[in-house]
Amino acid sequence: MTATVSLAAPQPHADLNPLPDADFRAAVRNWIAASYPQELRSPPKRLHAAEAMPWYRILSQQGWLAPGWPRQYGGMGLSPSKLLIMIEEMERYGCARLPDTGLTMVGPLLIAHGTDAQRAYHLPKILSGEIIWCQGYSEPDAGSDLAALRTSAVREGDQWVINGQKVWTTLGMDAQWIFVLARTDPRAAKQKGISFFLVPMDTPGVTVRSILNIDLHDEFAEVFFDDVRIPADAIVGEVNEGWTIAKNLLGFERLFLGSPKQSEGALDHLERLCHHLGKSGDYASLLNGLRMELEDHKSFYTTFADRVRRGETLGPDVSMLKINQSALYQKIADRIMDVAGELGTLAGQVPDAPTLYPGSVFLQARPTSIYGGSSEIQRNIVARQVLGLGR
């Protein structure tokens, strides 16, 4: 029954939701095996945009770049169960992470809050890879306390003039556009008076400086704004209403950061590491327990992904998804170090097993409980806004 459909070459842009799950899995698996650029398999560091672009374009042509977007905007409109299958297959094949800020954040944001003109201009350029996006949220003194941001935007005629500094901008050196939270009313209360802007990185006055992360990769950047002038329609939503939009966007970010993708990749790594060491049997119970936790997390993910699919706004409870994924991902990464022995001390790949790089997996799992709002901040949010335990 499931074997006769031709799944090796699913049509680009076809609606795959009607396929039974097992067929869908076979189709995805076959297509990835036939299409994925071999030289990008299981890269030990996150790829820069230029490195990832071949895979970005292949997915773009297939119409698989944006599994979660509605089909009307060029997405796949996948159900959560199929989304999970797609994540599983990509992680197990070792598909590289894309420069995905446009796909996971800007797109959903503009679909929800953008003008028709913004959608018409930006969505196709995200889907084609013409515009890679980055995020301008945190500042040196506004990290966990994001609303303390000081970057300013002042209206002058039909322009906004932006001054200030952003930091921890992932792949900031690679992006063509940045979305920026800036203070538009310096006299308003902290969360009021913030607005949300879209800024081309090649605007005069924008400078970028890369930052080396703990794994010695130039993953982050600082972005400086020095009298950066952008047109009046570069704002998303209303003036001084940026915090609401930002919070909404954080919902999408938390859903994405709460997806089982990273944990799936890490558990796969751990399983391969145990196999490489000839210890799969010794660690069978550990691996089984983590597998069950990961499958449980997927059920939890479905709870929230279902809501998005039904068009509901994600509330503060989505923070729980991110907390749980961060904890699980780091737990798996910790176990990788436990198991690796001296292989965990290597700065690069294991010489005779180049898809293994246990130390890097461990280090790359560190920031997941920090970025997008630390796990401590997320717990504050849930305690106050979900459980009603605030002061």
Place this chain on the structure above:
Amino acid sequence: MTATVSLAAPQPHADLNPLPDADFRAAVRNWIAASYPQELRSPPKRLHAAEAMPWYRILSQQGWLAPGWPRQYGGMGLSPSKLLIMIEEMERYGCARLPDTGLTMVGPLLIAHGTDAQRAYHLPKILSGEIIWCQGYSEPDAGSDLAALRTSAVREGDQWVINGQKVWTTLGMDAQWIFVLARTDPRAAKQKGISFFLVPMDTPGVTVRSILNIDLHDEFAEVFFDDVRIPADAIVGEVNEGWTIAKNLLGFERLFLGSPKQSEGALDHLERLCHHLGKSGDYASLLNGLRMELEDHKSFYTTFADRVRRGETLGPDVSMLKINQSALYQKIADRIMDVAGELGTLAGQVPDAPTLYPGSVFLQARPTSIYGGSSEIQRNIVARQVLGLGR
């Protein structure tokens, strides 16, 4: 070398410190096996004073009631390493816990802060079992916030008149005396104006009501004070200096509650349970890991017990010992439930293995992170007073 010394019958009140550890262990083991009342072995609930008194008296006659007291006051003056051996042997034999408030708290307190008259009167009566003590600290609205206590003591002539209510008084129904924290200066700041009193329970105006704990045992009591008159010399230390003494006493309590005794008993229970179920092999790795943690905790205990033996005052860092012991004890108790299956659902002993009562072990481990200052309060203390993280 170690086998020829006659260890089966160590002399009462002999100084056992000079014995090599292995000989000391053999002496303790043999003596317990020869002396312990069989009907009291591994009782499923904490014994009331009357039930425990046969064992109390046997230890008293042997001079082994107070292993930690200096020898000059009738204790054994044992080194920490020998104290640990004694704890191990008693727990493994299933020796019942005594009504030990006098031994672990009042004795050390009076040795440090009492008058000669108080020492001369009370220490022998504790060692003989003539006076069983209980503790009057917590009140219904002063639990974690102990310094909020409202029980008052007012000076009238050569008497103090006490009014108020204490709660969570362990074995309060069994005790002949109670030590009480009471407010002697209602206008002073919270921690000032508190004094420390010794009160016979048969003083007119004292009433006791027992409380059933979660394991359905009348372990606790409420104690009510209604115009209770005691003589002027019933105070320990200076008037309004009770908080300092109480804190000092809490140091002893935390050392006692931080001893590996409970964890040793629980791990022994878990090992016997696994053996009973024929699963010692399946759980070998679990048992080994817990055993290592327990041995590590003993090393930690030695750090603090050594200080007491050197005559130093325990600082706020002893709270860490109690936190760690509570966590370990509860972790072992949790594993007992994991392993027990349906045997963990029984209210009483396992029918064909009456020294096993997994459900009760689990329930009895609950309050250890609550009484004597909850683990949360202990962490506050360490954060502020040891790490300097206070406001």
Place this chain on the structure above:
Amino acid sequence: MAAVLATGEDRFEGVRLLVESAAGIAPRDGDLKTVRHLRFGRPGIDRGRWSEISAMGWLGIRLPETAGGAGLGMAEYAALAGEVGAALLPEPFIEAQLALDFMGKDAPAEALSGDRLVLPAWLDAPDGLTLAGGIAEAAGGRISGRRRFVPMAAAADAFLVVSTEACWLIDAKAAGVSLEIESALDGGHTATLILDGVEAERLSAPDAKALEAAALATASALLGLMERAFAITLDYLKTRVQFGQPIGHFQALQHKAVDLEIEIGLTRAVLRDAVETFDTGDDCRRITSRAKARAADAAMLVTRQAVQFHGAIGYTDEADIGLFLRRAMVLAPRYGSAGFHRQRYASLTEGRP
């Protein structure tokens, strides 16, 4: 708040109504006086309430209408089990259902009507979800053998003795039946059933999927129980004052409370997926094991932490929160402990999807 573990709008609404209708028998906010009253008594259940339960049509809920059942599915059964769990009812709702599921079309009308309480006796070890052998049938249909851990056995009118090859219905008062009863921590009891040449009615072999349903229903009961225990605890955190403020203002407690809410959310999500898999008719054993393991561990964590949040009062028998912990201790190992289900999951997993 009760969770409706169903997707699909029509069914969702049906389950919601069912849960609402349960509030009369199994309220989420009632006091626990009757629960306390029945503790440690024998038979330990309220036959009046049992009649109400049957009058509501809850017995045989999964049996087809042709067999006298309600013809509903696991989603509906799990929803009711969740309410019974939250209300801490001592009546053996899941056990009676298991007996009916085992019997299927053979189920007698008096069992479905609640007039005859039939309890299943199937377990032969302290842990597991595996049918046992060891019941000997002599000529004339008399059976001998034993079964362990029969919950609430003193309340039974009849037992369904279950082995790998057959079920037998026996009268609880029949000659040759004896019970060794032990009190359980939640105030109920559990018994070893010893059969010595007991007159029995032989029925068909049991459908092992009935045990999967019982395990899922128990997971749901644990979910209801932990939801209510957590709600009670949140109230306490908001009202108990120490150091001049509600203790729920302390960040350390807030963060622990969040971790419990996450555990509850995980349990609810897994159970939803498990119930859905069960109702589609697919092999549901792996996801049943996930659901039961998660529910057991989460319920133990939530209820023991709830006691901790209550402080000293939580350690007394007079505090209701302890009733939830004690019931969790009894339900956690029933139909397979978390450890058993993790092992089963591993043994059922060969390779990956």
Place this chain on the structure above:
Amino acid sequence: MAAVLATGEDRFEGVRLLVESAAGIAPRDGDLKTVRHLRFGRPGIDRGRWSEISAMGWLGIRLPETAGGAGLGMAEYAALAGEVGAALLPEPFIEAQLALDFMGKDAPAEALSGDRLVLPAWLDAPDGLTLAGGIAEAAGGRISGRRRFVPMAAAADAFLVVSTEACWLIDAKAAGVSLEIESALDGGHTATLILDGVEAERLSAPDAKALEAAALATASALLGLMERAFAITLDYLKTRVQFGQPIGHFQALQHKAVDLEIEIGLTRAVLRDAVETFDTGDDCRRITSRAKARAADAAMLVTRQAVQFHGAIGYTDEADIGLFLRRAMVLAPRYGSAGFHRQRYASLTEGRP
């Protein structure tokens, strides 16, 4: 604050003075510029500092004075290793010491003086504390075989090749010696040493207790490292302001910090007992395993939590705290990972005392 892991007053004072004297070479509060400077370079060590270390008499600290050593014990060695660990020195202090301990009375004077850096090559697997065989000695004393994970091999003047039956001293530049070098996460490196008919000086069989000393010294280095990482983190908690106050005022962070202090205290206590057992001459393998397992796990916990406390800045290379995490990652598995030592503890435990 450095811990003095010795009981007994005279010895305590001696160790305290030794630790004080170490501050010139291995300061607990110095900046980490020279550490950063040497990272990822080859040979990756500062020979000038190595000469200072030998001039202080630290090399051969445990060898008897008749063998050119300092005649001190494990307490003194562990104390120095703790300071070297806290200072994140890249010089292979413990490895060189291990070579000297293996050689004992055979140790050449140039090794003790620091003029000739001899590094041991003994390991043949990614984990463990077990001597391996597999070194073949041909006629004429030439040896062949391989050893893995030789730390800082590019800095060696000579290697001590160790097998179960003998040790051999070889010159690092001898014909037939080749190294496959991999960078390590802390900026050092580790090598596979491949020997193909290398001219070698055969020495006596190794004393396996030398490995116990190396494991304990590494545990002590991990202790020093975590103490300093925690001190840096406490400073950060007291100074970094968010939401209008130092982040160290937040209770959730306070409580986590306390748990790290407990881990550090446990490690210190276990190490004290282990060092004492070592120095009494008793079989110290079980307690060595406890000490190394605890130190490895605690150091990983403390340093990774330290990074978390630092927030985003902690995840950058420019923050010093990351140097501690990366060094902990390298030292944790050295001389046996926590997992290895737990297994060894179990296999050495038969019954109970």
